[in-house]
Amino acid sequence: MSEFTRRKFLKFAGAAGAASAAGLTLSGCEGPGAGASAKSSQASTGPAHVVVIGGGFGGATAAKYIRKLDPSVKVTLIEKAKTYYTCPGSNWVLGGMRTIASIGQTYDSLASKHGVKVVHDWVTGIDAEKRHVALESGGHMSYDRLIVSPGIDFKWDGIEGYNEEVSKTIPHAWKAGHQTATLYQQLAGMRDGGTFVICPPPNPFRCPPGPYERVSMVAHFMKQHKPKSKIIILDAKPKFSKQGLFTQGWKDLYGFGTDNSMIEYIPSPNGKVVRIDAKNRVAIAGDLEEEYKADVLNVIPAQKAGWIAAHSGLTNESGWCPVNPLTWESTLVPHVHVIGDSSIAGKMPKSGYSANSQAKVCAAAVVDMLAGREPGTPSWVNTCYSLVGPNYGISVAAVYTLSEAGVVGVKGAGGLTPADGNRSLEAIYADSWWTNVTDDIWG
Amino acid sequence: MTKTLAKIALAATALLVAQMALAEAGGAMIGRTCNGCHGTDGVSKGAAPSLKGLPADYLAKAMKDFKADARPATIMNRIAKGYSDAELGAVAQYFATMK
Numbered sequence: 001m002s003e004f005t006r007r008k009f010l011k012f013a014g015a016a017g018a019a020s021a022a023g024l025t026l027s028g029c030e031g032p033g034a035g036a037s038a039k040s041s042q043a044s045t046g047p048a049h050v051v052v053i054g055g056g057f058g059g060a061t062a063a064k065y066i067r068k069l070d071p072s073v074k075v076t077l078i079e080k081a082k083t084y085y086t087c088p089g090s091n092w093v094l095g096g097m098r099t100i101a102s103i104g105q106t107y108d109s110l111a112s113k114h115g116v117k118v119v120h121d122w123v124t125g126i127d128a129e130k131r132h133v134a135l136e137s138g139g140h141m142s143y144d145r146l147i148v149s150p151g152i153d154f155k156w157d158g159i160e161g162y163n164e165e166v167s168k169t170i171p172h173a174w175k176a177g178h179q180t181a182t183l184y185q186q187l188a189g190m191r192d193g194g195t196f197v198i199c200p201p202p203n204p205f206r207c208p209p210g211p212y213e214r215v216s217m218v219a220h221f222m223k224q225h226k227p228k229s230k231i232i233i234l235d236a237k238p239k240f241s242k243q244g245l246f247t248q249g250w251k252d253l254y255g256f257g258t259d260n261s262m263i264e265y266i267p268s269p270n271g272k273v274v275r276i277d278a279k280n281r282v283a284i285a286g287d288l289e290e291e292y293k294a295d296v297l298n299v300i301p302a303q304k305a306g307w308i309a310a311h312s313g314l315t316n317e318s319g320w321c322p323v324n325p326l327t328w329e330s331t332l333v334p335h336v337h338v339i340g341d342s343s344i345a346g347k348m349p350k351s352g353y354s355a356n357s358q359a360k361v362c363a364a365a366v367v368d369m370l371a372g373r374e375p376g377t378p379s380w381v382n383t384c385y386s387l388v389g390p391n392y393g394i395s396v397a398a399v400y401t402l403s404e405a406g407v408v409g410v411k412g413a414g415g416l417t418p419a420d421g422n423r424s425l426e427a428i429y430a431d432s433w434w435t436n437v438t439d440d441i442w443g
Numbered sequence: 444m445t446k447t448l449a450k451i452a453l454a455a456t457a458l459l460v461a462q463m464a465l466a467e468a469g470g471a472m473i474g475r476t477c478n479g480c481h482g483t484d485g486v487s488k489g490a491a492p493s494l495k496g497l498p499a500d501y502l503a504k505a506m507k508d509f510k511a512d513a514r515p516a517t518i519m520n521r522i523a524k525g526y527s528d529a530e531l532g533a534v535a536q537y538f539a540t541m542k
C-alpha cells in the first residue's frame with residue numbers, strides 16, 4: 001500500500017464505514033463501528049462467539065484461521081453438507097484424471113484439530129438486530145460477529161427453457177458433487193462421434209477460466225476414448241480468461257484452428273444462448289436462433305450471491321454484497337462480514353484462492369476487532385491454475401492491495417504464464433496447489 | 444434522528460481511521476497468503492517447497508531474486524514483484540521464526 005496516502009485512505013475508509021457505522025442505531029450505539037472497542041461490541045459476556053455460514057473455500061478458512069489466531073474465540077461453522085466437493089479439481093474428474101471421491105472434504109479436522117464447532121444445518125435467516133441466525137432444524141444461534149460465505153446461486157430466468165428442474169438432467173456442474181457425477185456419466189456414456197455442447201455464463205461468475213479448463217479436460221477425455229467427437233462452446237461473452245493460453249494449448253493438444261479441430265468456439269453475439277430445448281437437447285443461440293443439437297449438454301447459468309446473502313439484505317442492486325475490504329464487514333448490515341464469491345471484491349476474481357485469501361484477512365480483522373485492536377494493513381493473493389492436458393498447466397496470479405479504489409492488483413506484479421513457460425512443471429504445481437489449499441482449509 | 448446518529452457515527456469512524464497506521468502489510472499478514480500454495484504455516488504436502496524454518500536471509504534472498512528475475516521460476520517471479528523489499532524481509536522472518 002505504498003503509494004497510498006493517508007488522506008485518500010481516510011476518504012475511502014470513511015465512505016465504506018458510513019453505512020456500517022449508521023447501523024449502530026440498530027445495535028444500541030455501543031461504540032464506533034469497525035474496530036470498535038472490543039467487549040462493548042459483543043452481544044454477550046464470556047468468550048466471543050463467531051458464527052460462520054458456509055463451509056466452503058471462504059467459510060472453512062475463516063473458521064480455522066480465527067481459531068489459529070485466537071483460541072479464546074468460540075467459532076461455530078454452519079454448513080449443510082457433511083462432505084464438500086471442491087469445484088477446483090472437479091474438471092479433472094471430467095477428464096478422467098481423478099475420482100469424485102478424491103475431491104471430497106470433511107469437517108473432522110476443523111472440529112478435532114482446530115476446535116471449531118461444526119453444525120450441519122441450513123441457515124434460514126439472519127436477525128442483525130438480535131444478532132442471531134435461524135436454523136432449518138429449528139432454534140437460533142447468537143453471534144458477536146457473523147461471517148457469511150455462501151458461494152453463488154443461479155439466475156434461473158436468464159435462458160428460456162433452462163431451470164433448476166431441467167438442471168437435474170442437463171447439468172450445470174458449477175457446484176461440485178452429484179452435478180459433476182451426472183455430467184461425467186453422460187460424457188462416459190456418449191457415443192464416439194457425439195457432440196458435447198457447453199454454454200459458459202456471462203460475467204461476473206465464479207472461476208472465470210473454469211469453463212475453458214472444462215473444455216480442455218473433456219477434450220482430453222474424448223481424445224483418449226471417443227476421438228471422433230466434437231466440442232462446441234456457445235459463449236455468452238465475446239472473450240474469456242486466459243484466452244491466449246487456452247487457445248495455444250488447444251492448438252498444441254487438440255488441433256484447434258485446423259480442419260480437424262475437436263473444439264469449435266462460438267463467442268457472443270452468435271454464441272449467446274437464448275433458449276434450451278431440453279427434451280431434444282438442443283441449444284438455440286444468437287440473433288439468428290441457430291440450433292445446436294447436443295449429445296451431452298452443459299449449461300452454466302448466470303450467477304448471483306448465495307441465497308442467504310440476498311435473503312438477509314446483504315446484497316445491493318448488482319446481486320452481490322458490498323463490503324469494507326479492510327475487514328470484509330458488510331457496508332449494509334453491521335457485525336456481518338461477507339467473503340468469497342458472494343462479496344464484491346474489487347479486482348479480485350471469484351475464485352477459491354481469492355476466498356481463502358479474503359477469509360484470512362477477515363479472520364485477522366475479526367480477531368482484532370473482538371480484542372479492541374485496529375485491523376492490520378491487509379494483503380491478498382490469487383493464484384489460479386488450469387490444466388489444458390494432464391501434463392500441460394497454465395496459471396494466472398496477482399497480489400492485491402488496498403487503495404482508494406478498493407482492492408486492486410499491485411502494478412507490475414502478477415500476470416499469466418509466459419509464452420515460453422514450463423507447462424509440464426505448472427501441471428505438477430497445479431496438483432500441488434490443490435493438495436495444499438485444501439489442506440490449508442479443511443486439514 | 445437516524446441521520447444525526449449516522450453523522451456522529453461517521454465522524455467517529457473517520458476519527459478512528461485517522462489513528463490507523465498505514466504501515467506496509469506485516470510478515471504474518473503476507474505469510475498467510477502464501478499458505479494456499481505452500482501449506483498451512485508454510486508446511487507443504489505437495490510439490491511446492493515448504494517454507495517453515497528456512498533461514499530468513501536465504502528466503503529473503505530467494506524472493507528478491509525472484510523479483511529481479513534472477514532465479515528460475517514458474518510463478519514466484521510474478522508474485523514476488525508484488526512486494527517491497529521490506530515486505531519480503533518481513534515475510535522471510537515470519538517463516539524463519541515460525542514455531
Ligand SMILES: Cc1cc2nc3c(=O)[nH]c(=O)nc-3n(C[C@H](O)[C@H](O)[C@H](O)COP(=O)(O)OP(=O)(O)OC[C@H]3O[C@@H](n4cnc5c(N)ncnc54)[C@H](O)[C@@H]3O)c2cc1C
Nearest residue numbers: 054056057058087088122123150151207340341351352353
Ligand atoms: C468447475 C470449477 C472449477 C474451479 N476451479 C477453481 C480453481 O482451480 N481455483 C480456484 O481458486 N477456484 C476455482 N473455482 C472457484 C471456487 O470453487 C469458488 O470460487 C469457491 O468455492 C468460492 O468459495 P465460497 O466460500 O465463496 O463458496 P463455496 O465454496 O461454494 O462454499 C459455500 C458453502 O456454503 C454452504 N451454504 C450456503 N448457504 C448456506 C446456508 N444458508 N446454510 C448453510 N450452509 C450454506 C454451501 O453448502 C457451500 O458448502 C472453480 C469453480 C468451478 C465451478
